Amino acid sequence: MGTPAIEVQGLTREYRTSTGLLRRTARVIPALRGITLTVEPGEIFGLVGPNGAGKTTLIKILTTLLLPTSGQARVLGYDVVSGHRRIRRSINFVYGGERGLYWRLSAEDNLRYFADLYQVPLREANGRVRELLELVGLDDRRQERVEGFSKGMKQRLHLAKSLINRPRVLFLDEPSIGLDPVAARQLRVLVERVRSESGTTILLTSHYMWEMETLSDRIAVLIDGSIRHLDSPQGLRLAAVGSHVVELVLGDDAREETLRAWAGRFGQVVSATASGRRLLQVHTSRPDELNADLATRKLSGIAHFATRDSQLEDAYVLMVEGA
C-alpha cells in the first residue's frame, strides 16, 4: 500500500489557560493524550466522541491550524509542522456553522474568489466553478447572494468551496449541524459522491450516529483525548452491543429485578423510559433464543416487546456511559 493519507503517532495537545477572578491560577487542559491512527487513501474515516473529547483539536492539527504539543502527524506524507505549506495546497475543510462565505457575494463569485485564492489557473477556474455549482445543485441559483440561501444551500456551497482546489484529503467537522433531515441527507449523498468520483480521503465528525454509520468505512471513538475504540461501524456495533436489541416494555406490575436477571442471560440489559413507560433494552446476538425462551416461560410484567437490529447509536451510548 502507498503513503497513508493521514498518519498520526502518539499525538498530544495541551491548552494552557487560567481560572479565577482575582487570583489567576494557571491550568493545563490535556485535549489529546497520545493519539495513534492511520487513514488510508480514499477512506471515509469517522471521528465520534462526546463534547470536549478532542475531535476539533485533532482536525485543527491535521489541517495545520494548530501545533501539536508532542508526537507526530503526517498528511499525505508531509509533517504537519514542517510541511504545512505542502499540506495546505492538497487539503481542504468544512467546519460546521456558517462562517467562511461572503454573504453579500453571489454563490458563483464566492467560488471564483476562492479559486483565485487557491491560484486555480484562470482558464480552468470558470469551468471548475460551474462544475462544482452543478455538483451541489446550486447551478440555477448561482447569481443569487448567499445571504438569501437556506442553511442547507449554504452548507452545500461550503462543500463546493472546499472542493475548489481538488483536495486529496477533505476534513468535514460537523458539516450537517443544524440541517433538517432532508438537507442533511442531500449533503450525505454529496459526500459519498465526492469520494466515489474523485477518490478523496475524507475525515468526518458528526454527533449524528446514523450519519456516521452510513458514511464511514471506519470510526474512531474518542473519549477524553484518547481513542477508546476503532473499527468498522458494524464491528463497533457487534463488539459493544451485539446484533440486535430486544426492547421489553414493562407493565405496572413488572418486577424489574426479576426480569433483568432473566434477560441478563442473553446479553447486556439497560433500563430506559419511553413515552412514560419503563423499558428494558436487551443487547444481544441471540434474539431468537431470547424470544423462544420468552414464549415458553410465563413471565409476568411484560406489556409487549419488539426486536430490532442494533444501531451504532446503541453502541455509542454504552461506550460513552461505560467509559
Ligand SMILES: Nc1ncnc2c1ncn2[C@@H]1O[C@H](COP(=O)(O)OP(=O)(O)OP(=O)(O)O)[C@@H](O)[C@H]1O
Ligand atoms: N482554545 C482553547 N483553550 C482552552 N481549552 C480549549 C481550547 N479549545 C479546546 N479546549 C479544550 O480542549 C478539549 C477538547 O476540545 P475540542 O473542541 O477539541 O473537543 P470536541 O471533541 O471537538 O468537542 P465538540 O464535540 O463539543 O465540538 C476540551 O476540554 C476543550 O474545553
